[in-house]
Amino acid sequence: MNARDGLQLAMYTGALMALTPWLGGHILRAANGERHLLSRFLLPVERLIYRTAGVAPDEEMRWTQYALSVVWFNGMGLVLLLVLQMLQEYLPLNPQGLPSPSWHLALNTAVSFATNTNWQAYSGEATMSYLTQSLGFTVQNFLSAATGVAVLLALTRGLVRRSTRTLGNFWADLVRTTLHLFLPLSVLLAVVLVSQGVVQNLSPSAEATTLEHAHQVIPLGPAASQIAIKQLGTNGGGFFGTNSAHPFENPTPLSNFLEMLAILLIPSALCSTYGHMVGSRRQGWAIWTVMMLLFLAGLGLALWAEHQPNPALGGLPNLEGKETRFGIANSVLWATATTGASNGSVNAMHDSFSPLGGLVPLVNILLGEVVFGGVGAGLYGMLMFVVLTVFMAGLLVGRTPEYLGKKVEAREVRLAMIAVLAPCAIVLVSAAAAAVVPAGTGSLNNAGPHGLSEILYAFASMTNNNGSAFGGLHAATPFYDLVGALCMLLGRFAVIVPVLALAGGMASKKVSPASTGTLRTDGGLFMILLVGVVIIVGALTFLPVLTLGPVIEHLLMLQGRVF
Amino acid sequence: MKTIVTALRLLLVLTLLTGVIYPLMVTGIAKTCFAKQAEGSLIRCQGVIIGSELIAQSFTNEACFWPRPSSADFATVPSGASNQGPTNRDLKRAIGERAARYRDAQVPADLLLASGSGLDPHISPEAARFQMSRVTRARRLTPGQQRRLESLVEQSIEPPQLGILGEPRVNVLKLNLALDSL
Numbered sequence: 001m002n003a004r005d006g007l008q009l010a011m012y013t014g015a016l017m018a019l020t021p022w023l024g025g026h027i028l029r030a031a032n033g034e035r036h037l038l039s040r041f042l043l044p045v046e047r048l049i050y051r052t053a054g055v056a057p058d059e060e061m062r063w064t065q066y067a068l069s070v071v072w073f074n075g076m077g078l079v080l081l082l083v084l085q086m087l088q089e090y091l092p093l094n095p096q097g098l099p100s101p102s103w104h105l106a107l108n109t110a111v112s113f114a115t116n117t118n119w120q121a122y123s124g125e126a127t128m129s130y131l132t133q134s135l136g137f138t139v140q141n142f143l144s145a146a147t148g149v150a151v152l153l154a155l156t157r158g159l160v161r162r163s164t165r166t167l168g169n170f171w172a173d174l175v176r177t178t179l180h181l182f183l184p185l186s187v188l189l190a191v192v193l194v195s196q197g198v199v200q201n202l203s204p205s206a207e208a209t210t211l212e213h214a215h216q217v218i219p220l221g222p223a224a225s226q227i228a229i230k231q232l233g234t235n236g237g238g239f240f241g242t243n244s245a246h247p248f249e250n251p252t253p254l255s256n257f258l259e260m261l262a263i264l265l266i267p268s269a270l271c272s273t274y275g276h277m278v279g280s281r282r283q284g285w286a287i288w289t290v291m292m293l294l295f296l297a298g299l300g301l302a303l304w305a306e307h308q309p310n311p312a313l314g315g316l317p318n319l320e321g322k323e324t325r326f327g328i329a330n331s332v333l334w335a336t337a338t339t340g341a342s343n344g345s346v347n348a349m350h351d352s353f354s355p356l357g358g359l360v361p362l363v364n365i366l367l368g369e370v371v372f373g374g375v376g377a378g379l380y381g382m383l384m385f386v387v388l389t390v391f392m393a394g395l396l397v398g399r400t401p402e403y404l405g406k407k408v409e410a411r412e413v414r415l416a417m418i419a420v421l422a423p424c425a426i427v428l429v430s431a432a433a434a435a436v437v438p439a440g441t442g443s444l445n446n447a448g449p450h451g452l453s454e455i456l457y458a459f460a461s462m463t464n465n466n467g468s469a470f471g472g473l474h475a476a477t478p479f480y481d482l483v484g485a486l487c488m489l490l491g492r493f494a495v496i497v498p499v500l501a502l503a504g505g506m507a508s509k510k511v512s513p514a515s516t517g518t519l520r521t522d523g524g525l526f527m528i529l530l531v532g533v534v535i536i537v538g539a540l541t542f543l544p545v546l547t548l549g550p551v552i553e554h555l556l557m558l559q560g561r562v563f
Numbered sequence: 564m565k566t567i568v569t570a571l572r573l574l575l576v577l578t579l580l581t582g583v584i585y586p587l588m589v590t591g592i593a594k595t596c597f598a599k600q601a602e603g604s605l606i607r608c609q610g611v612i613i614g615s616e617l618i619a620q621s622f623t624n625e626a627c628f629w630p631r632p633s634s635a636d637f638a639t640v641p642s643g644a645s646n647q648g649p650t651n652r653d654l655k656r657a658i659g660e661r662a663a664r665y666r667d668a669q670v671p672a673d674l675l676l677a678s679g680s681g682l683d684p685h686i687s688p689e690a691a692r693f694q695m696s697r698v699t700r701a702r703r704l705t706p707g708q709q710r711r712l713e714s715l716v717e718q719s720i721e722p723p724q725l726g727i728l729g730e731p732r733v734n735v736l737k738l739n740l741a742l743d744s745l
Binding site: 004007008011045049052053054055065068069072073076077080123124125126127134135136138139141142143171174175178179183186187190191194195196197198199200201202203205206207208209210211212214216217218219220222224225226228229240241242245246247248251252253254256257310312313314316317318319320321322323324325326327330331346347348349351352353354355358445446447448449450453470471472553556557561562563 | 566567568569570571572573574575576577578580581582583585586588589590592593594596597600601602603604605611612613614615617618619620621622623624627631637639640641642643644645646647648649650651652654655658672673675676677678679680681682683684685686687723724725727728729730732736739740
């Protein structure tokens with residue numbers, strides 16, 4: 001690592017920190033329907049949307065109705081996307097004449113985009129038409145992201161409101177987040193990306209004759225508009241097969257910097273929004289600090305590991321699967337950000353990272369993507385850990401645990417445990433199954449311990465709605481498509497529903513004033529406890545399997561072994 | 564039932580907004596402001612498209628600079644990476660084969676290891692300098708031309724963007740196109 005690497009990392013974290021309070025404030029105003037810079041243009045659009053869709057934005061919902069609306073809305077989006085793919089060959093805007101994908105791939109992909117996972121068992125340029133990518137994937141990129149933010153807003157209202165049963169209106173949260181947050185930022189980012197060389201057109205592929213007189217097809221399409229939201233909405237589904245390693249998806253170091261910033265921008269800003277909403281900005285910054293500490297710890301380990309030469313490959317540096325323009329530092333920074341968040345886009349191939357360099361993205365995902373995490377999803381996931389931390393601290397001193405002045409009781413702890421442990425259980429069970437059935441092991445691209453890492457990464461990524469992969473795994477099989485689809489659905493909604501249930505319960509509680517015995521949740525002691533709980537839950541659950549995968553591979557690599 | 568109807572209506576309205584209006588708006592702005600980039604940064608020679616400056620193409624001629632290895636053999640539809648791990652036997656063998664092609668002990672690592680996209684248009688400055696002797700031999704350059712080649716390679720090094728971001732690099736297609744001016 002040289003000085004310029006350090007400077008780039010400092011610029012990245014600096015920009016993230018600087019933009020967090022500003023954007024956090026904007027999200028707050030947008031969520032409350034207050035005026036902001038663009039509201040003169042956007043408020044009329046918002047009213048038009050409500051009128052056309054027949055939405056009463058001020059109608060309050062209880063948690064059950066909120067959850068039902070989330071499920072119906074996402075379910076219908078899923079079906080629409082499935083139909084769109086199955087009819088692709090009959091629909092327009094398909095200049096390459098691509099056939100419809102197989103039903104199991106279409107189902108997997110529909111679930112994947114509707115759950116904000118964006119796991120891709122296909123290569124976009126060879127499989128999906130411009131219509132499918134724009135009308136299907138781009139739309140779900142917006143809506144699944146807005147759903148995540150909406151659920152966070154509902155949870156926060158549940159924590160703040162007193163003696164009520166309602167959490168806000170899902171439709172209004174969805175529309176406001178889409179219109180006032182994701183749309184303006186996406187237009188801005190998309191245009192800047194085009195200036196760097198990201199393609200944006202509806203033209204058929206260009207046909208070139210290379211200098212050595214070979215025929216080269218140059219794939220084109222409406223890429224920038226999809227890439228902007230895939231980064232901002234922690235979606236991650238690439239327009240092209242190699243995602244943001246592809247020069248048309250991420251052509252320059254500047255486009256790379258902005259795409260990386262877009263990954264963590266909104267998850268980070270939501271911490272600030274949260275602080276505003278609970279009436280204590282320190283609460284928001286406390287959680288932000290915990291996330292940043294976990295982020296930097298992972299980043300440091302991965303950077304160190306990737307900068308070590310590989311003795312098994314003759315002492316070469318780790319450049320396999322990395323692009324020249326990004327180099328090692330930017331590849332590692334991206335990998336850490338995209339897995340800390342539930343983004344899952346890649347600018348280098350995680351499968352080819354060194355064992356410990358690949359361990360960090362894997363662990364980030366396994367921790368439940370609470371290191372900033374998915375838009376909304378990261379913070380509501382972290383708040384489940386907060387509930388557990390408060391509970392454990394309460395046990396230690398023998399007092400009824402409280403958070404934000406409200407008592408945390410058996411029901412809350414039970415729901416938080418479900419939200420935290422359900423994804424863990426799904427990952428372990430599905431990965432274990434895949435590791436012993438031929439349909440699972442038949443898809444491997446690497447032998448030895450790395451093969452186990454490939455399987456574990458796949459199910460961790462799908463269940464936690466990340467979408468990145470140890471991409472060598474051949475995932476377009478009925479087994480991975482169908483089991484994976486189930487994992488993605490359960491991983492998404494087995495967290496969202498308990499979160500909303502917890503929010504509903506908390507909303508009805510009274511607030512009791514803080515006393516000397518109250519554990520402050522905005523101080524250093526609490527932050528240390530929270531980091532500890534996140535790491536202990538992850539370690540207890542996953543250390544054995546991580547030892548069999550990346551850790552053993554690292555030791556064998558040091559001996560120069562190959563498989 | 565009311566929830567279902569509302570969900571469907573809202574889905575359709577938002578689909579129109581984010582799936583039709585938004586991409587068309589971006590396309591419109593892109594074509595107005597950045598027409599060349601929006602269409603793939605294509606390079607034309609006498610009206611014929613010879614490639615994109617962002618997309619690598621295969622060079623096997625000894626008289627040209629070679630790009631990084633592409634595990635998909637420079638396929639564009641679909642693009643692809645090897646996804647071979649750090650302890651992969653096949654990767655070790657591939658590295659040996661690639662090194663043999665250069666007939667040299669000290670080949671820069673980026674010429675031995677495949678890129679992520681399989682279409683990386685760049686090589687490192689070291690990799691460009693390293694290939695100069697081969698290009699010189701194959702083209703039978705005079706000492707004067709050789710000096711011009713050296714300065715051409717140095718000029719074609721793109722520094723980190725804004726002085727900070729990314730790595731210094733050389734665009735292989737653009738460098739090879741410039742070779743004709745020697």
